[in-house]
Amino acid sequence: xxxxxxxxxxxxxxxxxxxxxxxxxxxxxxxxxxxxxxxxxxxxxxxxxxxxxxxxxxxxxxxxxxxxxxxxxxxxxxxxxxxxxxxxxx
Amino acid sequence: xxxxxxxxxxxxxxxxxxxxxxxxxxxxxxxxxxxxxxxxxxxxxxxxxxxxxxxxxxxxxxxxxxxxxxxxxxxxxxxxxxxxxxxxxxxxxxxxxxxxxxxxxxxxxxxxxxxxxxxxxxxxxxxxxxxxxxxxxxxxxxxxxxxxxxxxxxxxxxxxxx
Numbered sequence: 001x002x003x004x005x006x007x008x009x010x011x012x013x014x015x016x017x018x019x020x021x022x023x024x025x026x027x028x029x030x031x032x033x034x035x036x037x038x039x040x041x042x043x044x045x046x047x048x049x050x051x052x053x054x055x056x057x058x059x060x061x062x063x064x065x066x067x068x069x070x071x072x073x074x075x076x077x078x079x080x081x082x083x084x085x086x087x088x089x090x
Numbered sequence: 091x092x093x094x095x096x097x098x099x100x101x102x103x104x105x106x107x108x109x110x111x112x113x114x115x116x117x118x119x120x121x122x123x124x125x126x127x128x129x130x131x132x133x134x135x136x137x138x139x140x141x142x143x144x145x146x147x148x149x150x151x152x153x154x155x156x157x158x159x160x161x162x163x164x165x166x167x168x169x170x171x172x173x174x175x176x177x178x179x180x181x182x183x184x185x186x187x188x189x190x191x192x193x194x195x196x197x198x199x200x201x202x203x204x205x206x207x208x209x210x211x212x213x214x215x216x217x218x219x220x221x222x223x224x225x226x227x228x229x230x231x232x233x234x235x236x237x238x239x240x241x242x243x244x245x246x247x248x249x250x251x252x
Contacts (some may be wrong), residue, residue: 002227005231011172011187038187038190039133039191041133041236043163044238045161047220047236047238048136048236049235050135050220050225050244051136051137051218051220051221051234051244052137052223053137054205054207054218054220054244055136055137055138055168055218055221055234057204057207058168058169058195058205058206058207058208058218059138059165059167059168061207061208061209061228062117062157062167062168062169062206062208062235063116063117063165063167064096064113064152064208065117066117066118066119066149067151068150069117069152069169069208070151072153072208072212073151073152073155073169073217074151075213076212076213076215076248076249079249081176081211081249081250082175082176082249085174085175085176085178086154086175086176087173088178
């Protein structure tokens with residue numbers, strides 16, 4: 001990992017078109033400004049991690065026999081709350 | 091400044107119009123599809139950034155849940171469902187920028203799915219409401235939206251125990 005020390009107002013340029021700027025420092029909180037092309041996604045790290053982990057867990061959990069998945073889905077759909085909500089949605 | 095826009099068509103060029111393809115998936119076996127069925131996710135999914143192509147597969151036994159499978163990787167597949175069937179008031183904040191990214195002109199062409207994480211005990215099964223899948227059903231372009239606020243959970247239990 002590249003570690004740089006920056007002062008308030010200073011920037012970091014990544015590649016051709018990403019700029020990170022230290023916008024404000026207030027106690028332990030640092031406001032970071034990010035300029036990046038719209039096709040580049042920018043996430044808070046902990047949120048990215050959470051969703052990434054859940055995606056991986058989801059893939060793992062459904063990487064099983066199709067019939068086993070169908071059986072679970074059947075039980076889920078039989079739950080009265082889902083049946084009621086499904087009716088409301090359709 | 092270098093422009094790095096990714097065009098959706100370039101990812102489906104290996105199939106001519108109307109052509110069909112087939113692939114193996116670890117759970118569902120052999121899947122055949124038409125080029126028109128291919129969904130393109132220019133940014134992939136979180137943790138799966140290189141998996142940019144998907145096919146939605148319906149299986150009557152799972153309906154209304156569907157499988158979203160990657161034709162390029164037999165081990166990548168997601169069980170997805172319309173979140174409204176268990177959370178009728180689910181309304182994540184979708185910005186104009188996101189709609190523009192998906193090239194959505196007509197709001198009717200926006201489809202939304204959430205990824206399901208099955209559990210050993212079916213009643214503990216969860217849905218990721220914090221990272222829904224947005225799809226332009228017309229142009230077959232998709233992305234995983236990352237909600238910036240904490241209003242929804244990545245592990246929402248779809249069966250409420252109340």
